[in-house]
Amino acid sequence: MESSSELNRLHFFEQACKISEATYASNPLDADNLTRWVGALLELSQFQSVPDSQKMIQDAISKLEEALSINPKKHDALWCLGNAQTSFAFLTNKEDEARPYFEKAAQYFQQAVDEDPSNEIYLKSLEISTSKGRRRYGVIECDPLVRKGLEKTVHWHLVLIRV
Numbered sequence: 001m002e003s004s005s006e007l008n009r010l011h012f013f014e015q016a017c018k019i020s021e022a023t024y025a026s027n028p029l030d031a032d033n034l035t036r037w038v039g040a041l042l043e044l045s046q047f048q049s050v051p052d053s054q055k056m057i058q059d060a061i062s063k064l065e066e067a068l069s070i071n072p073k074k075h076d077a078l079w080c081l082g083n084a085q086t087s088f089a090f091l092t093n094k095e096d097e098a099r100p101y102f103e104k105a106a107q108y109f110q111q112a113v114d115e116d117p118s119n120e121i122y123l124k125s126l127e128i129s130t131s132k133g134r135r136r137y138g139v140i141e142c143d144p145l146v147r148k149g150l151e152k153t154v155h156w157h158l159v160l161i162r163v
Helices: 004-026 031-045 050-070 075-090 095-115 120-129 131-136
Strands: 137-140 159-162
Touching: 004 031, 031 050, 031 075, 050 075, 075 095, 075 120, 095 120
Parallel strands: none
Antiparallel strands: 137 159
16 A cells, blocks of 8 residues: 555656646747656656556656757756666666666766766766766666566665665
8 A cells, every 4th residue: 555655746746747748738848847747757657567667758758858859958858868768777677678778878877967067966877877887886676576567566766775
């Protein structure tokens, strides 16, 4: 059973998606709105089954690409795109299928750093996504039972631990 805080969080992000969708209908060239919409989609994807989560993340990736077509130097959209690629990779069953998503994530994190070199979050994301970072950090990902679809919802988090 989901806690009341999880239900509140779910409701909050569902509302955020509705607001962003309405804003998009009136102003499809608002790159900030597209980026906010993606943030809500990525949060909501955590409450979905693996296939539905993957669909939401693909939708988020599409919206971020649209935001970047409007403003190619939008560093927060580049960083979010790296996160979306990483999230999708973690929901991919086979390592060889996940690898391209991790590689794209590293490229987007690098582009975000190029646009905003002093942003600590972008720098840490880039460090973790590189081969050097992968050797320094371990990643705990989705529980195997969740991945196999034996759970009703997916509650996965990227957890970094010092190795």
